[in-house]
Amino acid sequence: MSAASTIGCRVEELITPAFLVDRAKVEVNCRNMLNTCKALGVSLRAQTKTHKTIEVAELQTGRTRRGLVTSTLDESEFYADHGFDDILYGFPLIPQHMERVAALTARLNQFHVMVDSRLAVETLRETPTPLGKKWSVFLKVDCGNNRAGVWWEDEHGVDLAVTLHECPSINFMGVYVHCGNSYRSETPKDVDKIRDETIELLLKFVERVGRRGVKCPVVGIGSTPTCRRPGPSMKKISELHPGNYVFLDVQQSTIGSCSQDDIACCVATRVIGHYPRRNQLLVDCGFLGLTKQGFGHMATGYGVIRDHPNLRLIDMTQEIGFVDTIEGKLNYEKHPIGSLLYVIPWHSCATAAMYPFYHVIQDGVVIEEWKPTRGW
Template sequence: MAAEYTKDLSTPVLTVDLDKVKRNAKDMRERFEGLGVQLRPHMKTHKTAECADIMTGGSKRCIVVSTLAEASFFADHGYDDILYAYPLPFDKVQRCAELSERLSLFHVLVDNDTALEELKRRPLNKGKVWNVWLKLDCNNGRAGVPNSNPKAQKLAQDIAATPGVELTGIYAHCGNTYVCQGQEQIKAVAQETTTSVLQFMEKLKAVGIQGLKSSIGSTPSCSHPVADMAMLSEVHPGNYVFYDVQQSLIGSCSLEDVAVRVLTRVIGHYPQRNQLLVDCGWTALSHDGGGRLPTGYAIIEGHPELKLLSMTQEHGRVEAISGQLDFTKYPLGSLLSLIPYHACATASMHPLYYIHSNGKILGTWTPTRGW
């Protein structure tokens, strides 16, 4: 049965359960307080000041962002100690320099020599130095120097030896946890990444580079940390504040923990092809997941008999997983609640999120967009 507050919402709409958000944030904070590791939450999933406030426990310090638009947005909202966790893009060096000069701590990420040259070409003013993290690729296969490649140590040494630049830490993203199923596999990847980073730090110590920070992250690995992660300085998960169907399938969370929904209304009955139409197309859900769930592009809450088969821009086709639809169960105008496959992708489609608690809408959050 849909909560009372939903009936006045115009659909499609992204709703956020504030109590679940707070619980997810608190669980993650307490988990790493317990391990003595700094949590540096990633903002890319929600991109809102309000959710950042919850994730940082009100400190407004120590966050990760995926775009400079986010960095500027959070700086404008009083945030500091912002890590731009993206291979330094050469068209954005000036904007990074300005943020470095404006904030007390702005961190950039580097995984190649040319990026270091770009930083040298733009020395910082105001007595600042570039705070640089070396991006290490510990078997994830996206950005970063492979941890086993001798170039990684060479680049770390070059960064550390460059005037005006400080080697702040070693950063690895274990995105390879996204192909895991269950805690055992997640922990194996978390262990491998942690070990790789710590061994790399030891190699640097042996050549006189000490006092570096270290950070690994991903929502699966930080939802089920291994003991050795206590030897890291920081972790940087992000999606956990919302979670989603994908995370529940990986084993990061239960479906109960997922804090976001797309509410949609039934706009048509088409018995001749045994289908409903709903007012949620890919503009409200995204195509993420490719419709490969047994229930299609999302899970339709409370209706395991339904599948979101396909979407066009503003329409979603819903059918029965088997047998004939009983259309009387889904009257025209009635609400269905979709649990998104990937919360980051779904949230990115919405100019506004509706926040609810105890069955009431409390207000809206407005994310930043662009780059």
């Protein structure tokens, strides 16, 4: 069944596996984050990498189509093509990006890049800007996530901020931190601790930059776990940039970011076989329909099977999933061959990336199809 033919279909009519989105829950999740930022007195620069669609980006921005952060240049171009502006390419800049960066800088009122290396800064200094424009640049800082960014204690990062500030062809926009280490939390208190420590370390970095005569107009942090648990320390910064909050997932529920009822997406899959000898069902959702993120040995498996707390997805091959029970024997009469199960993914960003379009569901009927952009 093609994307053009599913609107008006019931879920039971869809080819499986199928990625289902509850629009009402997405709307609530987006509205809540906008309200959180308003209450804190900070701006929201919404990360798009979870969904990569026009429809959700409109909800994230309150339909202003202003203020996004992307993870790929493809996303940046996609949103520019659809009338979005004030877009940050939130990925470490390298020289090979510059042709596309220049084109986006020329066509948008505000297009920003992110740097964390001397090479990136020198590339911007040496590359002529589009007519009448300057490069708009954020400095990425690492406060414990151990991914991209200059280390917050390293004077090299302060030197880069000074260089950006002093370059006549560059607008230095400020600093950004991703609190990705919050995903390794085991309790909500761990998330709160990472949130507050990250802000404290980032502000120490900003203070050192300030002592060199450089202001940071924007001081931003992000990650859905920290932004879904706002605290008073967030009033000390100026911008939040979470992304996963639009869909949420099982991983978020395990660290206290949400309840399972808040999760706005799932994968519909059909039972394709009964295997009493090993107490298993097979379903038509393998790792190409879900990814293999998660833990097969845990109660959550590779995703929670909705409304069936005793079922667990324990393993997958490319197109097949293996389902057994947490305890006791399977009741095969409850799950006839051809019947549907709904798997709430461990990681919604990765799962959504498996599908060329999303079925948007209301009362068991497809009301819209959202087509994400793909590529880099």
